[in-house]
Amino acid sequence: MTGRGVNPYWYKFPGFTPNPNVGISTEFRRLAKFMGWEGYKRDEEKIEAYGSEIEFHWGRDDHNKLTGLKDICNELGVAGNLTTITQMVKALKAHHINVVNLINHRRNPNLPIIRFPTRKAFVKYTGKPGNTCPKEAAKRVAWVKVLLEVLER
Incomplete structure (x- = not known):
């Protein structure tokens, strides 16, 4: 585990005061409105915001898939003697864990990690606006990319 607190990304914008108690999609919408971003610029910055949150909370790709997956399994309390990437995946x-929900929990530990009872419930939740992590952001960290790809199948 790496960062807790507020990701420095949010301080790059003079006059914007970050709120670590809200979810990333709410915070990003507020920043986009504050900055007047629309269209391509908004999409580009969303990738940057989500990617920087992932890197802030779980580190860059300097640790490998196995270590990252092991860390997230431990954080989620996924039991068992898991020693391979395949077992962990x-x-x-x-x-059925949502990546945006994991980010939100890291931003504010009072926000619970949602464990979906079925794939159908997971897909329904993930399909709602604000509950999907941009793939380009997830690709910055190997284990998040693996998790995102597995959950999207």
Whole structure:
């Protein structure tokens, strides 16, 4: 585990005061409105915001998929003697965890990690606006990319 608190990304914008107690989609919408971003610029900055949150909370790609997946399994309490990427991915897949929800929990530990009872419930939640992590952001960290790809199947 890496960062807790407020990601420095949010301080790059003079006059904008970050609120770590809200979810990333709410915070990003507020920043986009504050900055007047629309269209391509908004999409580009969303990737940057989400990617920087992932890197802030879980580190850059300087640790490998195995270490990252092991860390997230431990954080989520995914039990078992998991020693391979395949075992961890399979265990995580069974838990139906949303990447945006993980980011939100890291931003504010009072926001619970949502464990979806079925894939259908997970897909329904993830399909709602604000509950999807841009793929380009997830690709910055190897284990998040793996988790995102597995959950999208």
